Amino acid sequence: MQELVSRIAAETGLTPERALEAVGQILLYIKTEGSDPAIDTMIEETPGANEAIVQAGTTGTQEGGGLFGGGGIMALGSRLMALGLDMGGIGTVSRELVAFARQHAGSDVVDRVIATTPGLSQFA
Secondary structure: OHHHHHHHHHHHOOOHHHHHHHHHHHHHHHHHHOOOOHHHHHHHHOOOHHHHHHHHHHOOOOOOOHHHOOOHHHHHHHHHHHOOOOHHHHHHHHHHHHHHHHHHHOHHHHHHHHHHOOOHHHOO
């Protein structure tokens, strides 16, 4: 996970701590909004994923919807923007996370997660 976080930090200008939180926020969203059992497989097989989710869950930024109100993909976008990401940065974090997860959990698993998590395909 450290390699992923370092790459994201370098590409987006976020601190490593904020890059890790961004990854965790996306994973937390997938875990709470997705419906396919492949999600558990992806999280278990992606090094550091559980820890990133725990980190994101303890920051308090997952509560409430921020600018967009409510939950869902818009609330995720709001939380990621609050970390300092613009839409391009959100795309970068998403693409890097998907590539990292594919390396460890396999393309079939990750593709199922993307296909069954509301709104995720627009960022992956």
